[in-house]
Amino acid sequence: MVAARLHIVHDAPHMKRVAKILLGVLGVLILLIVAAAIALPLLVDPNDYKPQINAAIEDQIGREVDISGDIGLSVFPWLGVELGRVSVANADGFGDEPMATAQAAEISIKLLPLLSREIEVGTVGLQGLNLRLARNADGRTNWASISEHLTRNQAESGNGESPAESEPKNDPAPDDGGFSLSSLQIGAIDIRDAAVSWRDATTGADYRASGVKLVTGRLTDGEPVRLEFGGDFEAPEAALGGEVSLVAQVEPSIADQFYRFSDLSLNVIASGEAVPAGRQQASLTGAGEFDVDAGRFKLSNMALQAAGLNVNANVDGSDLGSDAAAYSGRVTVKEFNPSTVMRELEIEPPATQRDAALSTAGFDAQFEAGNEHVQFKQILATLDDSSVKGSARVEDFAQPAIGFDLSLDELNVDDYLP
Structure with a gap:
């Protein structure tokens, strides 16, 4: 036992030298990875691969996609993508206009936190979204085929399971090696100058929203966040229009399906023939909570x-x-x-x-x-x-x-x- 202890003490300087060498090699590898991450966007132009990117997205959603704007790519410390103008074709029988277009979009994910099984997303930005939603006289919506295509893909990836068999079980807890909702952080959501329309041929409903803005602070499950929403609305068939603005402090707990809000300030200005005196204004303040389960x-x-x-x-x-x-x-x-x-x-x-x-x-x-x-x-x-x-x-x-x-x-x- 004494000899063994003396041998270990004698080899301690050697072990330190080995550790220094290993740390040096690791440092060089990290520098090489960082250098490659910085150089990759300079050496590879993602715009050269637009046809392949379009095809990959089309394969996932079953709808023609056109990325006509530029694609920007960053790798380190954020893995990020910036898109110029992009459009998604409408379903058959719903006209020639795209179902959705956006003038610009961006999203990024920080790489290093992934090593700790944490998801840290930067600002999710969307500029100039134009979303056209509709239901035809047969009661079918123009997004139904996308949902059906995604369900088929999920079933095929599940070794031929039927859609019903491949539905997720009511067990939101991840395994020990996965990610959880509590590990998700989003720097902010920034949606501006959006437009959304809804036309229902079964009822004749025609609703439109324009100039829509949705801006949040940092989103972390279980933590309060400031939310701002606003825009103009119009219902031509009802001779009604106006504008709405909302500010609130929201505390979502998605994992627990529990939501709380406070400091609510909702303001609505309505105008048109359907409105008494042609114009009315209303405001609402308060607080509340909603337990879904x-x-x-x-x-x-x-x-x-x-x-x-x-x-x-x-x-x-x-x-x-x-x-x-x-x-x-x-x-x-x-x-x-x-x-x-x-x-x-x-x-x-x-x-x-x-x-x-x-x-x-x-x-x-x-x-x-x-x-x-x-x-x-x-x-x-x-x-x-x-x-x-x-x-x-x-x-x-x-x-x-x-x-x-x-x-x-x-x-x-x-x-x-x-």
Whole structure:
């Protein structure tokens, strides 16, 4: 035992020299890899391989693809691709215009974190997207063939399994050597100047959005992120148009199917013949959460302002998507001027004997609801000098049966006569 220890001590300097040599070789290899990564985009022009790239994408989605813009490539420290104009052909029977076009797109993945089984994506950018979605008179959508092609490819790659057999199991956990959603990080999403249209030949619906923007901060599962969304919308058949903007702090937990939002600020301006007075503006603020697996949601401190009304609400929902779905909460309409609200909605207030009539009103109640009923409890409604208290219930929305138990303290009918 003593001799063995002395032998090890005697060889220690030699082992250090070997370690230094190995580290030196490793350093040279790393330098060579970095140099190759830097030189590769300079030596290889991906634009020379456009036909092969187009063919590879077409083989995956079963639809003609045209990358007419330039392709840019970076390798280290980010493996990145930048595309110029790209288009995806429409399905047969949906016209000659492409189903989708984009003026520019970019995405990158950092290489070194992959060694630690972490996925770090840079900014995902999309500029000038034009997405045309449609359903024909037979009820078939123009993206159905892409979905079917992807399903066939998945089945073929699964050793001939049928699509049903090749569907992923309800087990999101990766194996010990794989990646997980918790390891995914995205630097940001930056989509600007997008346009989306939806035409449904079965209903005649025609909806369009333009100037769409979607911008986020850093996306990490379970971490809060700021989200901005906005754009213009148009529904020509409904003589309706306008603009929408949304800002919120969102905390997604994709692995747990749980989503929370706060600091919501939603603003909508609607205009057109279908809008009272030709133009209306509404804003909504609040917070909430949604548990997909539990079928539960919660909306807190929601505040709606529109047409001279200020409405506050708190709502809880459970057993969503089932016959036992239940909703409860409280809604309050702050004191308002009914005559002013009617004028905002381009309704002429009725003439009254008393000038102060129809000048103040308010509402407050708790509610419980299901798929086929709603009940208001602890109602307190006011109109000028009068107040109503009690409860009310509506059963069977298809053939409503209305019941109520209300008490009115006083009402001077003469005040409201012409």
